[in-house]
Amino acid sequence: MIVEVRSYRIKPGRRAEFIEFFEKRSIPALRAHGMLVLGPLLDLENPNKFVWLRSFPSLEERERMKNDFYEGELWKNELEAIAMPMLESYDVILCETSAGYVCDGPKESGSNI
Numbered sequence: 841m842i843v844e845v846r847s848y849r850i851k852p853g854r855r856a857e858f859i860e861f862f863e864k865r866s867i868p869a870l871r872a873h874g875m876l877v878l879g880p881l882l883d884l885e886n887p888n889k890f891v892w893l894r895s896f897p898s899l900e901e902r903e904r905m906k907n908d909f910y911e912g913e914l915w916k917n918e919l920e921a922i923a924m925p926m927l928e929s930y931d932v933i934l935c936e937t938s939a940g941y942v943c944d945g946p947k948e949s950g951s952n953i
Contacts, residue, residue, distance in 0.1 A: 841941070842896045845933040850888045851926055858926045859890065865919060870894060873909045874901070888928070 850858045859880055867877050879892025896902035909915055 841937045842899055842902050843935045843937065844894050844896075844902075845891065845935060846893065847891050847931045847933075848889065849886075849928040849930065850890070851928050852888050854926045855882075855888055855890065858923070861922055861926075862892075866923070869914055869919060870909065873905050873912075875905055875909070 848858070859882070862880055870877055874896075876895045877892065878894075879890070881891045883889035883891065896905055
């Protein structure tokens with residue numbers, strides 16, 4: 841499995857606004873294109889930062905899913921114009937799971953993992 845670890849720096853004072861947008865609009869759109877999402881994970885030391893992960897079955901599927909999402913009407917005509925003005929910058933670390941990969945999700949009730 842291919843996993844992107846995505847770190848976003850939000851413009852000061854806009855993290856809550858971005859998180860609401862991300863949870864309500866971005867996550868459903870990403871999932872509609874087959875991407876699995878973990879997050880958002882709020883940085884406890886920096887109120888203008890958060891991290892999230894998205895995964896893909898393979899590099900080939902990653903390219904296809906990303907192209908479908910970023911070339912799609914929803915991103916181009918709506919989501920991009922909302923998201924990008926709130927971001928200062930972002931970093932992406934592209935990873936591949938190892939043979940011994942595990943995913944111990946939260947044990948909370950209602951967990952999606």
